Amino acid sequence: MLTRKKLSENADPVVGQTIGLKKGVIEGPVQDKLKKPALGQTRRAAFGDITNATNDKALQGDKKKIVGPLKPSAKINLSIIPTRVSKPAVKKTTEVKKRATSQISLVQKAAKSNLSSSNNLNQTSSQKSSLPVKEQAVKKLPVKEPLDRVEEDFSFVIVEDNDSKAEESIECQEVDQSLLAVDLENYTDVFNVGIYAQHIFDYYKGREKMFSIPAYLNGEAGRVTPQMRAILVDWMVEVQENFELNHETLYLAVKLTDMFMSRANVDKEVLQLVGAVAVFIAAKFDERCPPLIDDFIYICDNAFDRDQFITMEMEMLRTVDFDLGIPISYTFLRRYAKVARMSMVTLTLARFILEMALMENELVSARDSKMAAAALYISQKMKNEGAWEGDVVKSSGYMLDDFKDLVVALNKMLHARPIPQLSTIRSKYAHLIFHEVAKIAPLPTEELLRQGV
Incomplete structure (x- = not known):
């Protein structure tokens, strides 16, 4: 995947106020574990430094960036096994049936002649063996397979007449009226499923009302403000870009963050943890090789430990009722x-x-x-x-x-x-x-x- 080169950013004299934070705790089952930072770490101001930037004085004027993508130590190579697609059924006319029955009769006659010749050979070979021919044949057959099994002949000749062509044209006209042009072009493509594409998106639209999010940022003291949320989303975009995640992962992570904060009372001290956990859950849902927990702990500069991260993940999944099929x-x-x-x-x-x-x-x-x-x-x-x-x-x-x-x-x-x-x-x-x-x-x-x- 292509990675972009970081562009220089022009400083603007009009800068928003820095967010002064007060210590607080999240209400709920994770209160005890999220109350204190990790051992040996100091509590930082919320988003005063959310990355692993150095403290060199020469770099104080530069924008603080997170470290580049951390790749998992192990990669899984998946091999795609091609599957055989069955051919569409063809309506046989009376002429086709006659030819098919004649061919089947010829095949049966040839099978009988081969069977008689094989019986003669078996009789000669049975003299050398103490077991009868029938018992030897039973031993060679697979389990639960009948003795009189005859292979079916699937070869037949397709003859198109004017009536069948007329029926196909009528069916095409019906498809044109029910499907969109782009779906009709992908009608036979198994990867685009043009016959079901519109139904899938109609189903997504029907599920939107199940994930409606109210206006939950009311500006209470000690709680998250709209400016804090905007800074968090900006940081999540940077994480998505550096980890080279899909855009669907970013949108799902933002949705999970809003749903969780609208249903649970979240303090601003753990806002970065909520965003990191949301990206982690969305990556496990959408990515082929999601980042590890240690990667997210590192980009958070060890402000939270592994137990706090896992506890927040369980709390977030319980809050959204483990339903991650959110329309984005x-x-x-x-x-x-x-x-x-x-x-x-x-x-x-x-x-x-x-x-x-x-x-x-x-x-x-x-x-x-x-x-x-x-x-x-x-x-x-x-x-x-x-x-x-x-x-x-x-x-x-x-x-x-x-x-x-x-x-x-x-x-x-x-x-x-x-x-x-x-x-x-x-x-x-x-x-x-x-x-x-x-x-x-x-x-x-x-x-x-x-x-x-």
């Missing part, structure tokens, strides 16, 4: 872009918008399917490619009026002044690998909505 906006975005046949540049721009929205506390309660639709709509207008109509409307089930408020909110986010503390995503998508989509100037909201009418 990134999955819907890939489906919409495929149906709309968007270019890679337009899709990457929509990914940048959607990833920036992960840090927005106001958008936590929004439905992921609508968020993906709004992000793709904005990228279409910014790149002047395609329109929100046709198959993409049929696939998503949304018109512009259904997610217009999210378009306004996302466009406002793009026009906001960048914060130096939250620059990981912008630096990531400003790289040439991601087509430098972060440098594209956003459109005014009025023009954006006027073009969609």
Whole structure:
């Protein structure tokens, strides 16, 4: 996998306030284990230093970075065993049946002649053996196999007539009406399952209401604030990039973090532990070779030990009821872009918008399917490619009026002044690998909505 080169970041005189923290504990079963830091370690200010940066005075002005990806010591090589795909059934006409029966009769006659010749040979060989021929044959046969077993002949001739061609054309017309164009193209592809693709995403949309997240950051004293959450998500993006994890892992980790903090009272002292555990669980769910616990303890600079990490993992899984099949906006975005046949540049721009929205506390309660639709709509207008109509409307089930408020909110986010503390995503998508989509100037909201009418 390609890794991007870290770009230099311009310092901004307008810097947000540093987060002053007070000691506290998490309420619940993990209270005793999360009350104190690891032995020999000092409690740090929350996100004052969340990485293993050096304390050299010459490096105090540089941005603190986490160490690069730590690879697992052992790798597992999986071999893919090809499977034989059965051919589709073919309707036989009366002429085909006649030819098949004639061939079967010929085969049976040949089998009888071979059987008679083999019996003659067996009679000669039975003179040398004390056992009869039948008992010798029974010994050679596999277990539970009948003596009169006859191999079936599957060879037959297919003759297409006008009636069968007419029936096939009628079936194709019915498929055209029920499936989208992109699914019809992948109808016979077992990896794309075009016949079930739309049903799968409709099922995802139906499960969204099961994972709705309320506005849980109310600004109570000693609790997590929206600014702290944004810094945590920015750090999780950096972890995902350095460990070279999938984007689905990042989105699932953010969802797990929000679900856990909305259902449990989390103190800001353990906020980094919650984010690290969420990435660890999501990686085990989505990655082929997830990072180890020791890797996450290292990037947290040993602020938490292994027992605290495992205890938090068990608590988080119990809180979300062990249900990790959470619909994420990134999955819907890939489906919409495929149906709309968007270019890679337009899709990457929509990914940048959607990833920036992960840090927005106001958008936590929004439905992921609508968020993906709004992000793709904005990228279409910014790149002047395609329109929100046709198959993409049929696939998503949304018109512009259904997610217009999210378009306004996302466009406002793009026009906001960048914060130096939250620059990981912008630096990531400003790289040439991601087509430098972060440098594209956003459109005014009025023009954006006027073009969609």
